[in-house]
Amino acid sequence: MRVNSEPDARTLHRVKQTDPDRTLVASNKKARHDYDILKTYEAGLVLAGTEVKSLRAGYCSLVDAFAQEREGELVLYNLHIAEYGFGSWTNHAPRRTRKLLLHRIEIERILARLRDAGGGFTLVPLSLYFRGGWAKVELGLAKGRKAYDKRQVLAKRDADREIQRALGRHLKGRTAARGRGGRG
Structure with missing residues (x-):
């Protein structure tokens, strides 16, 4: 018996089409409820080796995480990545700050919106995933509801x-x- 993993024409309409390169690790459903998301950005993360292994195992929480400016760069705070079970003294701190990787022009645009006096904008992580082997976070420029x-x-x-x-x-x-x- 041959098993075909490709959907045929009869079942294609039932299959949800998603990005095949994107492996979702965690999503922040509460953020979409608590905030109006105006624009989304994809940013890379600077991670340690044990953090990557822990993410691939799915041990991550985006609850209470947010991004802010620090010395002209964007940094992600309160992202919880559990310690890797087989790690030794090289294990990472679970809630350490992590630098976000974006193009300079994107950072400047985001910071201009965040610094806007009457704006009341914030940066919240919406999802964390792997794309092409690299850990990425989807950030939403948001306004609280x-x-x-x-x-x-x-x-x-x-x-x-x-x-x-x-x-x-x-x-x-x-x-x-x-x-x-x-x-x-």
């Missing part, structure tokens, strides 16, 4: 979901009538 904003977003999302359900039921009802040999 108030409690009533969060409730409005949830209500809008529920309404949109209900509209999609009703539309789906309506379309299924139409296609079922045509498929039974009736006049189309």
Whole structure:
């Protein structure tokens, strides 16, 4: 029996298309709830060897992590990467600060938005993943939501979901009538 890992034309619509080079390690779902994400950036991370091994094993948490400027560079704070189980005295500190790798022009644009007096912007990590063997973090330039904003977003999302359900039921009802040999 031959096993085919490639989806055929009949099942292709059911397979979620994602980036094949991207291996997700951790995502920060709470950030998308608590903040309005205006723009996203992809940044590299400066990591120690045991941190990479721990990330590949999936021991990472983005909760409470954020990025700030330090001496003209962007640094990620409170990213928790657990100590590597087989590491020795060379193990890393789990919540150490980690430098972010971006092009100089990107850093300047981000810092201009962060320094904007009336902006109230912050940089939050949205996901951490490997792309082409390199650890990357997706940063979101975000503005915090108030409690009533969060409730409005949830209500809008529920309404949109209900509209999609009703539309789906309506379309299924139409296609079922045509498929039974009736006049189309």
